[in-house]
Amino acid sequence: MATTRTTALIVGAGFGGIAMAIELRRAGMHDFVVLEKAADLGGVWRENTYPGSGCDVPSPLYSFSFARNLAWPRRYAAQPDIHAYLDRTARHYGVLSHVRFGREVVAAEFDTGIAAWRVHTAEGEEYVTRAFIPATGQLSRPALPPLPGIDSFRGEWFHSAEWNHDCDLTGKRIAVVGTGASAIQFVPEIQPKAARLTVFQRSAQYIMPKRDHAYTPRHHKAFRMLPLLQTLDRLGFWLYAEFAQQCLSRWQGFTPVFARQTRKHLREKVADPELRRKLTPDYALGCKRVLFSNDYLPALTRSNVELVTERITEVTPTGVRTAGGTHHEADVIIYGTGFATQDMLAHLKIHGLGHRSLSEAWAEGPRAHLGITVPGFPNLFLMYGPNTNLGGGSIIYMLESQARYIRDAVRLLNAHPGRCLDVRPESEQAWDTEVQDRLARSVWTRCSSWYRNEHGRVVTNWPGRTFEYRRRTRRVNLSDFTIG
Known part of the structure; x- marks a missing residue:
């Protein structure tokens, strides 16, 4: 196949890829391509179609600042509404003309002779691009637990991010492995259908009530007539999120206030003291992701539901066995076990200067200056890279x-054809040292979670406010780079 040449190549058409494409177009740059492996855009909001799928950030804040949606159905938007919003926004800003669907990027190497990246797809295509911009995110690759016998199960089984909608759950014995952000949304939806629902919990979660409500026609009319109302709504949520982010990273004296809310919520929703004990976390609030739900805890109190806290030792052809020897029969197993967050871009073979691989550069965990650039990988720019996730707030702002x-x-x-930008190792090191020092004082180092890798590094989260990050990424500081 012929080689396609372009100024910028974006990988992925989720929120990050669409944000990048819109920004280039708004700046008058149209010579770029977006490669998307699926047949539609949307990223995680295309893939996560499990029952009850939605966002735990209020919809006025979980949207682009330049593309407000004055007609969100609810304060906390559901997956179909977010996906539809992304589609409308991409069409409105002319992004679709740049997207090539059904193109899976598998490898990229920097060619020093032409100061450009050669990007290869599984379909056998080659793209030559000045700027290589992976926007695949931290939550794009479903992770299955390393359980013995996982492939031996004879019934239906699937990950929540790859929901099998052809599997009829009515009257089935269902095992749910994992109790994270996805599970607390789909468990209440499938509980009424199940003959028996067994939920396997590795650790209890801090769960806050979800202050959700429908936006009525009166709300929508008011937003249309006076958009400032939604701006104030968005501002209020943003200020609260900035406060929560600071509480997790610096102002930890405030966390007992949030902890009391979770304990009150648990007492109100779960009457059985033994079940409450199982659902009470034994680690600091915020160390793992804080969850929001009004119906998860009540679902666990239903007569057809059992919460199992014993460690799973194996999956058998007919169910799940736990450490005490109990075998739990199941017709269907659903894994709500999250994503491979610590192996960012591990599915791509990326080679920079001297043919050094990104996986080698990240042997002890992903790291990047501002979460965007990596020494030895010129003109590589990451969207939603290392240490840019949030413990509280909207990733869209980031x-x-x-x-x-x-x-x-x-x-x-x-402006400088034939040149390249390679971040200086000392600039990246100074950034990483600062970020890790700040993270060491945060709540995220106090337990094991998907925020930390096996070396103890917090590789996902940003330790400051989103406004600080906005200020520090306002413009490229050329002193941080070698210009080749």
């Missing part, structure tokens, strides 16, 4: 900051 920074970098590359 993605906008990254897109603006990368747009600035692409503009610089356009």
